[in-house]
Amino acid sequence: MADTTVPTGHGHDEDSSRRDFLLTSTVVVGGAGVIAAALPFIDYMNPSADVLALASLEFDLSGVEEGQSITVMWRKKPVFIRRRTSTEIKEAEEVPLSQLKDPQPDSERVEKPEWLVMVGICTHLGCIPKGQAPGDPKGEYGGWFCPCHGSHYDTSGRIRKGPAPRNLEVPPYEFTGDTTILIG
Ligand code: FES
Incomplete structure (x- = not known):
């Protein structure tokens, strides 16, 4: 299993990194089994890194509390998953599109308002x-x-200030259970 920790920015906090690592490790282990079942055509004589890089991955989010974020690795990219608070959801939904540099309603960026995945x-x-x-x-x-x-993103991951031209990308994903998500 590859190291799934990812930096959360420059000079990140050690305690929170460790917590992120533990959560991330737990969910990624769950995802590995799904890969084997879902992609039988992959050449298993030459597995791991290539398979992991291409596959869809399933994650169990049941341990993520409201207001908490985790980072998982998918196709060698960090994916932020945040269980948003009601206040964050409200803020994201109420912003007029006219105020957005890359106009996109919050409803188009989430499957479930509680979960932001990008x-x-x-x-x-x-x-x-x-x-x-x-x-x-x-x-x-x-x-x-x-x-x-100095780019500022809002509670929907949309660019609001600074040089970034676009909102943070939402990857393809679907919920396969109440708190189970398949990314890719
Ligand atoms: S890379 Fe994010 S603001 Fe320049």
Whole structure:
């Protein structure tokens, strides 16, 4: 199993990184079994890294509490999964599209309002924004902040201020259970 820890930004907090690692490790182990069942055509004589990079992955989110974020790896990219609070959902839903640089309603970015799932790579130059760990700066709009050049994302992961041109990407995914998600 590859190391699934990912940096949550520059100079991240050790305690929160360890917590993220534990959560991430747990869910990724669950996903590995799904790969074997779902992709029988992959050449298993030459497995692991290539399979993991291409496959859809399933994650169990039952241990993620409201207001908590985890980072999982999918196709070698960090994916941020946040269980949003009711306040965050309300803020995301009430923003007029006219105020958005990359206009997109929150409803088009989530399957379930409670769960925000997006690729954690800044659309400016590809840094990993801060905001996953509890003590991280979340920017002026309460979501994520990319300190490289100062891009602020809101609670829907939409770009609100700074040089990034687009919202954080939402990967293809579906819920396969109340708290089980298949990404890819
Ligand atoms: S890479 Fe995020 S602001 Fe430049």
